[in-house]
Amino acid sequence: MSQLFVLSDDQQALDAPAVVVLEMPPNYVLFRHAHICHRFEVVVKGSLEAGGRILQPGDVMTAAPGELYGPHTAGPEGCTTVEVFGSLEGVFRVTAETADGPREFDFSTGDLPPDYEPLV
Numbered sequence: 001m002s003q004l005f006v007l008s009d010d011q012q013a014l015d016a017p018a019v020v021v022l023e024m025p026p027n028y029v030l031f032r033h034a035h036i037c038h039r040f041e042v043v044v045k046g047s048l049e050a051g052g053r054i055l056q057p058g059d060v061m062t063a064a065p066g067e068l069y070g071p072h073t074a075g076p077e078g079c080t081t082v083e084v085f086g087s088l089e090g091v092f093r094v095t096a097e098t099a100d101g102p103r104e105f106d107f108s109t110g111d112l113p114p115d116y117e118p119l120v
Contacts, residue, residue, distance in 0.1 A: 006088050014089040022081050024074035031115045032070040037090030039063050041083040047075030
């Protein structure tokens with residue numbers, strides 16, 4: 001489950017900063033991907049394996065536009081993060097690795113990578 005907060009009076013402003021609260025169930029694997037904007041993410045509950053490290057509440061991850069990261073795996077109790085994006089558009093425009101190489105997907109239109117597992 002996730003919640004989206006747009007930091008603007010215009011909730012559709014694609015250039016407005018946005019925040020996503022992401023609740024991952026136990027052992028959920030978030031696929032390797034990148035966004036089109038700067039982002040940072042803070043673990044607020046549970047744990048998350050990222051790049052060979054186990055992140056705990058208070059740990060922070062960052063990524064520049066186009067910088068691939070992941071996969072990330074939620075711990076046995078799940079994980080909740082708060083992810084801050086430089087733009088609302090960056091929440092939805094995601095680059096993922098495919099069999100044919102990196103490709104951009106637009107989650108706002110339902111265009112999803114083949115290895116994407118929905119949060120249940």
